[in-house]
Amino acid sequence: MEPQLGPTAASLCPGRPHLLLWVSALSCCVSSLASPSPSLVPRIRTSYNFGRTFLGLDKCNACIGTSICKKFFKEEIRFDSRLASRLGLPPDPLPSYPANYSDDSKTWRPVEISRLVSKQESDISDRRICASAAAPNTCSIERILRKTGRFQKWLQAKRLTPDLVQGLPSPFLRCPSQRLLDRVVRRYAEVADAGSIFMDHFTDRDKLRLLYTLAVNAHPILLQIFPGAEGWPLPKYLGSCGRFLVSTSTSPLREFYGAAPDQAADLAYQLLEVLESLRSNDLNYFFYFTHVDAGTFGIFNNGHLFIRDASALGVIDKQEGSQAAAGAEESPDVFSCLVSGCRAPLPSCDAVPEKQSLVLVCRRVLPQLLQGKFPSPVQDEIDTALARCGEDASPDPEVLGAASRLKDLLRTLRTCDPRFAYRYPDCKYNEKF
DSSP states (O other): OOOOGGGGGGGGSOOOOOEEEEEEEHOOOOOSSSSOOGGGGGHHHHHHHHHHHHHHHTTTSSSSBBBHHHHOOOEEEEGGGGGOOOTTSSSOOEEEEEEOSSSSSSSOOEEEEEEESSSSHHHHHHHHHHHTTTTTTTHHHHHHHHTSSSHHHHHHHHHHHHHTTTTTGGGSSSSHHHHHHHHHHHHHHTTTSOOBBOOTTTHHHHHHHHHHHHHHHOHHHHHHHOOOTOOOSSEEEEEBBBBHHHHHHHGGGGGTTTOOOOHHHHHHHHHHHHHHHHHSOOTTTEEEEEEOOTTTTEEEETTTTTEOOTTTTTETTTTTOOOTTOOOOOOOGGGGGGSSSOOOOOOOOOOTTTTTTHHHHHHHHHHHTTTTSSSTTTHHHHHHHHHHOOOTSSHHHHHHHHHHHHHHHHTTTOOOTTTTTTTTTGTTTOOOO
């Protein structure tokens, strides 16, 4: 559904440079608004064009979605003032921006506004789309994507089935089951009346938005279908507009590498627990990472650790298995090559070992957090367990055993005080916390 503006939106165009988010840039985007006075025309046109370009709406209104655009129009999402330019928009194309969010324009909470992919990757993707149709670099990518063979199949489909997503590069779709894809459609937040496994209520543009998001970065989809409110270690998805999504505020784990020993032990312990929940959960999905770094994980302001970036997270349905037809890999098309080029075919789902995420985390993340934090012989035991946990050549049971040993060591190093608000004061009365 396209965002609409009321008559009062015209008053949002001029002034208030330090508080306006994208409002000053976008609140004049409906042609039916009353004509402004001639003295305001240049500024309105400049703001409008700049804002649409910033969001990506100038080329693709069907990128992620428009579910939260009205919050921008109503000035209920505002950038951190340190980043605000004269037009209320950040001057630099950063991966994410701190912001504040309100439901009533009175009470505010911190949020994060993130790009689906980097500005550079978006530009490369746009050029690839235009080139696929021998169109100029300034083409409407939505118009071209609508004409592709894959999207024509989506238009005819009543249900999202594995054959419709084969060949897309996201790890999330490496091993698609019908149960997983039904969950995507049922919980897709960019359409009204979500809840059905059938796409009868999807408009053509809704289908294109979902396909585009799955092809470029499935992170916002994972936030929607495995919400933190149900116990999944993911931030809350608040909505999207253009090529940006809004989620609850986070601090990347890299900011805690210099943390005190008891806090480092607590974060490392939580991280191992997160990986354990990804391997074994009530829904019988096996989650695994294809890549991790210090920005993959984040911390809420109450000290709780979670997955900050789920773009490298794959999912295997242990209950149903993959329903992708063997040998029926979709030929590479523009959707398979949107961001990083046409990738080589992914290996079999059966080739993903249970230890994979542990090895990556024990090699690339935990050493930075735990190195030199504790006195001997505790530090020596931690280093030994880390080395064994990160040994890719070891069989699964040995890696899992080393991770369990490391978790036991870290448990004794955690403390119970108000700094760990996510488990305080429960930790005073229950050893579980």
